[in-house]
Amino acid sequence: xxxxxxxxxxxxxxxxxxxxxxxxxxxxxxxxxxxxxxxxxxxxxxxxxxxxxxxxxxxxxxxxxxxxxxxxxxxxxxxxxxxxxxxxxxxxxxxxxxxxxxxxxxxxxxxxxxxxxxxxxxxxxxxxxxxxxxxxxxxxxxxxxxxxxxxxxxxxxxxxxxxxxxxxxxxxxxxxxxxxxxxxxxxxxxxxxxxxxxxxxxxxxxxxxxxxxxxxxxxxxxxxxxxxxxxxxxxxxxxxxxxxxxxxxxxxxxxxxxxxxxxxxxxxxxxxxxxxxxxxxxxxxxxxxxxxxxxxxxxxxxxxxxxxxxxxxxx
Numbered sequence: 001x002x003x004x005x006x007x008x009x010x011x012x013x014x015x016x017x018x019x020x021x022x023x024x025x026x027x028x029x030x031x032x033x034x035x036x037x038x039x040x041x042x043x044x045x046x047x048x049x050x051x052x053x054x055x056x057x058x059x060x061x062x063x064x065x066x067x068x069x070x071x072x073x074x075x076x077x078x079x080x081x082x083x084x085x086x087x088x089x090x091x092x093x094x095x096x097x098x099x100x101x102x103x104x105x106x107x108x109x110x111x112x113x114x115x116x117x118x119x120x121x122x123x124x125x126x127x128x129x130x131x132x133x134x135x136x137x138x139x140x141x142x143x144x145x146x147x148x149x150x151x152x153x154x155x156x157x158x159x160x161x162x163x164x165x166x167x168x169x170x171x172x173x174x175x176x177x178x179x180x181x182x183x184x185x186x187x188x189x190x191x192x193x194x195x196x197x198x199x200x201x202x203x204x205x206x207x208x209x210x211x212x213x214x215x216x217x218x219x220x221x222x223x224x225x226x227x228x229x230x231x232x233x234x235x236x237x238x239x240x241x242x243x244x245x246x247x248x249x250x251x252x253x254x255x256x257x258x259x260x261x262x263x264x265x266x267x268x269x270x271x272x273x274x275x276x277x278x279x280x281x282x283x284x285x286x287x288x289x290x291x292x293x294x295x296x297x298x299x300x301x302x303x304x305x306x307x308x309x310x311x312x313x314x315x
Contacts, residue, residue, distance in 0.1 A: 009073030012198055013273035015051050017266040018190050020259060023058035026065040033068055048072035051272060052194045054079050054186070066090065075194040079186065096200035098291045103205050103216075105288060110135075112286035116207045119285035123278065124223045139208055149226055157238035177237045180258045184229035185221065187262045189214065192221040195275035201283075220279060228269055232261040 024035040026045075033047040047053070047068060052075035055061065061076070069076050069090065076090040106112045114135055121129040121138055125145065129138055147164075154161030159177055166174035166182050174182070193203050196216055206215025208222075236258045239246035251257050266272065 010048055012051055012195060012276065013270075015272060016049055017263050017272060018052055018054060018187050019045070019050055020054045020056055021045070021059055022056035025060045025062070026055070027062040028064040028068050033065060047074050050074055052077055052190045054190055056080070073198060075190070075197060077190055077193070099200035100202055100205075102288065102290050103201050103283065106283060106286040107205050107207055109286075112288060113207050116282055116286045119282045120208060120219060120223060123282065124226075135208065142208070146226075149230075153231060153234045157234045159234055159237050159241060176240065176254060177233065180233040180237055180254055181230065183255045184233040184258050184262050185225060187259060187266075188221045188225055188229050189217050191266065191271065192275065193217045195272075196220065196279060199276050199279055201279065219282075220275065223278060223282075224269075224271060224274075228265050228271060229258075229262045232265055233258050236261065 021035055024037045024043075026033070026035055028034070029036075029042065032042075033045045034042045035045055036042050045053070053069070055076060055078045057080065059078075066076065106116055117135050117138055118129050121127075121142060124142070130141065133141070150164060151161060153159075154177075160175075161177065162175070164178065164181065166178040193214060196203050201216065203214050203217045204212070206212070206217075206219045209215040209218040212218070235246060236251060236254050238244075239251050240254050245251070246257075249257075
């Protein structure tokens with residue numbers, strides 16, 4: 001790898017979304033990024049063509065594999081079973097001081113924070129939030145609407161629903177719909193975190209969500225989850241409970257099927273092209289000016305340059 005010119009990362013909007021890997025050794029062999037199973041069988045992973053790789057239990061990663069993923073601008077996330085518990089995450093490109101300071105200023109000032117939260121509310125519900133409400137009040141209103149959305153989806157699909165509840169330390173204790181929802185949202189969180197890092201921001205500095213390592217990830221993912229992954233989880237569980245095929249496919253592994261359908265819906269909704277513009281949109285609602293980057297500043301990990309033609313061309 002020494003002496004090679006770092007590859008130019010592919011813009012996020014032109015990549016495949018996400019892939020889950022388990023029970024194998026990730027390495028770079030003969031210049032290729034591969035997963036080697038216990039029998040020595042190699043599966044080539046086009047690492048630069050994915051937004052992030054979710055590494056489940058049983059996965060080991062070599063130093064060269066991590067280095068190549070970083071050069072390609074691909075996020076590596078070490079997770080528990082079905083991706084529901086985050087243990088660690090790589091950071092492609094690195095956060096930028098100017099953008100971190102901008103994000104922090106927006107979050108620390110109550111007025112600008114409220115403006116950002118109101119913009120997130122408007123995007124999520126396609127409706128202006130009530131006037132003269134604090135962040136805490138808007139959080140309560142949002143929570144009530146979300147609980148109602150879950151109930152409506154359960155009724156629409158005929159799924160048994162007793163509320164959103166699961167224990168990440170005891171995966172099997174949750175009912176089927178909660179396991180599928182957890183797996184679905186984990187996929188979305190991976191994409192959101194990759195976009196946040198690629199744009200130079202910090203996953204931990206949130207506005208509606210606070211105090212967690214992925215607070216901003218939850219803020220961004222929540223804007224999209226009811227138009228992308230949540231309905232897919234309900235569709236899968238409805239097919240299982242009614243013992244019916246879904247899109248002419250018999251569901252044998254509901255969690256795995258939910259993941260595949262999430263990848264499909266990411267592609268159908270063109271989500272990867274929306275994430276970074278949405279991040280910039282909601283932050284700009286705070287009304288602060290982005291500080292000028294210093295000459296020695298780390299460049300944005302994945303620059304979204306305009307193409308020379310249609311979506312099939314790349315500069």
